[in-house]
Amino acid sequence: MIKQWTKIHTYWLLGVLLATFIVYGVCYFTVIAPLQSKVSTLDKKVSMYENQFKKTESQSKESPSEELSALALQVPRESSPDDVLLNLQTIASDTNVTIDYIESANQSANQAAVQQEEEEATELNENSYSLDATASKLSDINSFLAEMTDSKRLMIIESINLQQDAKQVYLTVSFKTFYTG
The missing domain is CATH 3.30.70.60 (Ribosomal protein S6/Translation elongation factor EF1B)
Structure with missing residues (x-):
């Protein structure tokens, strides 16, 4: 062990730890948080597309002539x-x-x-x-x-x-x- 641990060494250790947490915080808010929001947005888009696909798939089972006749009226x-x-x-x-x-x-x-x-x-x-x-x-x-x-x-x-x-x-x-x- 180090026999001569002084207050200066303690302050340096605390400063390095504090700087590490600051760098982590800055990196989190500039890199990780935006990426997480992108991932959640993409998850929502995927679920929306899956729901639209299921809805379209269920509508395709219905007769398309009814849809076409309703559209022809417009x-x-x-x-x-x-x-x-x-x-x-x-x-x-x-x-x-x-x-x-x-x-x-x-x-x-x-x-x-x-x-x-x-x-x-x-x-x-x-x-x-x-x-x-x-x-x-x-x-x-x-x-x-x-x-x-x-x-x-x-x-x-x-x-x-x-x-x-x-x-x-x-x-x-x-x-x-x-x-x-």
């Missing part, structure tokens, strides 16, 4: 953008949302020709729209989006941009509607 024969606008206005008034701007996205001639070839094979046409809306509460925007996806007409939301300040919530949505004519 796709009208004509483009009818007026119906889309009326539907959106009704949804907006029911959910206390103000629609500020709606735009129908036009396609270039080259894209239209390619789409025409695809339409001949699928017989399903689409219209793209962009919508700007405001509301006083985020719950109103959520209700608007929920009713929009559950509407009598098939609407696929492509992108959502949501901004919130102290007084209002601003929403920009790009979506597609479909028709068979």
Whole structure:
């Protein structure tokens, strides 16, 4: 053993131990904790995908003709953008949302020709729209989006941009509607 252990040696030992714990703490919060959160997030994603797979598997046992007939009811024969606008206005008034701007996205001639070839094979046409809306509460925007996806007409939301300040919530949505004519 060391016969001459002094206070200085004790202080050095305590300093080294303290520095070791500090380095461990810093490493834990900068490396280990983020990795653990990633692992838990990935576990949640895996369980979500497993649940979706099981749900899809159980739905595939049901007759697909019922699903297709229900979907066909949501796709009208004509483009009818007026119906889309009326539907959106009704949804907006029911959910206390103000629609500020709606735009129908036009396609270039080259894209239209390619789409025409695809339409001949699928017989399903689409219209793209962009919508700007405001509301006083985020719950109103959520209700608007929920009713929009559950509407009598098939609407696929492509992108959502949501901004919130102290007084209002601003929403920009790009979506597609479909028709068979």
